[in-house]
Amino acid sequence: MFSISFTLRNKGIEPIKHVGLLLNRQSLRRSKRSKQSRYFSSSPSGPLEITVRDALNHALAEEMERDEKVFLLGEEVALYNGAYKVSRGLFDKFGEKRIIDAPITEAGFAGLCVGSALAGLVPVCEFMAIDHIVNSAAKTYYMSGGIQPCNITFRGPNGIGVAAGVAAQHSQDFSPWYGSIPGLKVVSPYSAEDAKGLLKAAIRDPNPVVVLENEILYGATFTLSPEAQDKDFVIPIGKAKIEKEGKDVTLVSHSICVGICLDAAKKLKEEGIDAEKKYTKVLTISSIRPMDVVAIVESIKKTNRCVAVDGAFPNFGISSEVVARIMESEAFDYLDAPVERVTGADVPMPYATALEALSFPDADVVVLAAKKTLYL
Numbered sequence: 083m084f085s086i087s088f089t090l091r092n093k094g095i096e097p098i099k100h101v102g103l104l105l106n107r108q109s110l111r112r113s114k115r116s117k118q119s120r121y122f123s124s125s126p127s128g129p130l131e132i133t134v135r136d137a138l139n140h141a142l143a144e145e146m147e148r149d150e151k152v153f154l155l156g157e158e159v160a161l162y163n164g165a166y167k168v169s170r171g172l173f174d175k176f177g178e179k180r181i182i183d184a185p186i187t188e189a190g191f192a193g194l195c196v197g198s199a200l201a202g203l204v205p206v207c208e209f210m211a212i213d214h215i216v217n218s219a220a221k222t223y224y225m226s227g228g229i230q231p232c233n234i235t236f237r238g239p240n241g242i243g244v245a246a247g248v249a250a251q252h253s254q255d256f257s258p259w260y261g262s263i264p265g266l267k268v269v270s271p272y273s274a275e276d277a278k279g280l281l282k283a284a285i286r287d288p289n290p291v292v293v294l295e296n297e298i299l300y301g302a303t304f305t306l307s308p309e310a311q312d313k314d315f316v317i318p319i320g321k322a323k324i325e326k327e328g329k330d331v332t333l334v335s336h337s338i339c340v341g342i343c344l345d346a347a348k349k350l351k352e353e354g355i356d357a358e359k360k361y362t363k364v365l366t367i368s369s370i371r372p373m374d375v376v377a378i379v380e381s382i383k384k385t386n387r388c389v390a391v392d393g394a395f396p397n398f399g400i401s402s403e404v405v406a407r408i409m410e411s412e413a414f415d416y417l418d419a420p421v422e423r424v425t426g427a428d429v430p431m432p433y434a435t436a437l438e439a440l441s442f443p444d445a446d447v448v449v450l451a452a453k454k455t456l457y458l
Contacts, residue, residue: 130306134299137274137306138168138237141281142206144313146176149204152285153180155195156208156238157188164208166239166300189213192236196222199234204285209236209292212259219290220265235284240270240294241337241393250430253438255394257336260292261370261403267291267319268370272340274304276368279317287319294370296338322374324381328363331452332381334404335391336367339443343391346448353449362452370400378404379413386418387455391448396425422451 132140146152153176158165160173160183173181184191192214195205200222209215215236222232241255260268267289271277277295284291309315325340326347333343347362365381367373382388388408390401401423408414408421427441 127308129308130311131303132274132306133301133303134271134274134277134295135166135168135170135301137278137304138281138295139170139172141278141285142169142172143175145282145285146172146180148313149285151202152204152206153182153198154206154208155182155184155191157184157186159183159208166297168295168300169208193218195234196232199232199290200230204233204235206235206237206285209238215260215290215292216263216266220263223289224265231288232290233288234290235281235287235293236290237281237284237293237295239297239300241296249433253431255294255337255392255399255426257294257370257392258394258399258403260294261400262398263371265290266371268294269319269368270294270296270337270370271368272299272325272337272366274302275306275310276317276323276366278306278310279315280319280368283316283319286316291319294337299338317368320369320372320374322377323366323368324363324377325366326362326364328361328385330361330363330385331387331389331455332363332365332378332385333389333391333448333452334365334367334378334381334401336370336400337393339391339393340364340366342443342445343448345445346452349445349449350452367400367404373403373407375407375411378408379411382408382413383416386416387452388413388417389422389424389448389451389455391424391443391451393426393442396423396428399425401425419455419457422455424448424451 142154154169154172159169160178160181163170163173169181188209192207192209195207196214196218198205199219219232219234222230240257257268257270260266267284267287269280269284269291271280281293284293325344328347333346335343343364347364350362363381363385365377390404392400394400405421405423424443424447426443429441431441432438
């Protein structure tokens with residue numbers, strides 16, 4: 083039913099011209115003309131209201147238009163428009179040679195993507211496998227002595243609490259796993275602008291990049307600035323961003339937990355802490371590896387307090403790494419209180435709704451941690 087065709091050249095490795103997947107004709111009957119991703123804006127030159135899903139969709143489309151070597155491969159990414167509709171409309175626009183449905187053999191098609199990247203293509207793999215990521219993709223450049231780059235992007239849903247009621251196997255945050263691997267770059271966007279800019283940067287980066295997307299955020303709507311609507315807009319990997327200015331405590335987070343930190347900052351203000359001239363600063367570290375330690379240090383020099391927040395398990399997580407970087411840097415000398423951590427619970431995600439809610443950090447817990455650093 084499935085056949086994969088490659089065109090390779092002998093005299094040196096040239097870019098593969100086509101990676102085609104011939105599908106059973108019966109499956110084509112499922113295909114319907116997909117609606118194009120929609121931007122919501124009163125003016126093409128003004129701010130744009132857009133979902134993270136649509137921002138990712140436009141990033142993929144723009145990069146595929148820019149570079150014919152870019153292609154997307156994964157389970158249900160073509161005819162079904164992606165499990166989360168991120169690839170909506172791309173199959174109709176770019177065809178079966180660039181938007182490729184793969185069978186449920188994750189290790190197989192992840193390896194296929196690594197091979198095509200080594201041969202010169204720029205694959206975007208909607209991933210469900212890890213071995214080829216941490217071994218083949220991450221280490222080839224090092225093992226080849228810097229001769230053989232591997233320009234590949236792995237992207238897909240990630241994170242504890244990515245969807246209600248999906249229990250232990252589908253609700254876990256892999257950012258600490260991938261973030262610990264030399265040779266990989268790892269990003270975990272929060273807003274639509276982050277998602278678009280970082281995915282485009284990942285596709286253009288000559289190194290393997292893992293893009294960890296939160297499922298709940300797919301349908302969340304954010305404002306896209308006029309600058310971010312440009313087809314060449316990218317966000318440099320390795321740079322943090324200040325989501326909210328403040329002067330008395332820094333909240334450091336990534337992905338969906340950035341929203342939790344913003345809610346916590348609002349609650350702190352409502353409780354009168356704002357009146358006491360206590361202002362909360364929220365710093366987004368959408369780039370997990372490399373991490374913008376300089377931005378964290380500079381923020382702590384101003385606030386003298388820090389709370390690190392992430393939704394992964396508490397042991398060996400991103401918040402632990404943030405704390406370690408602070409303690410190992412000059413930021414330690416500026417601290418007026420110990421750094422606090424807020425994480426997910428040290429337990430596989432329960433199926434029961436009530437227990438699920440208790441397993442994930444919320445704004446109230448972040449508020450308590452912030453107050454602790456302020457001795458309130």
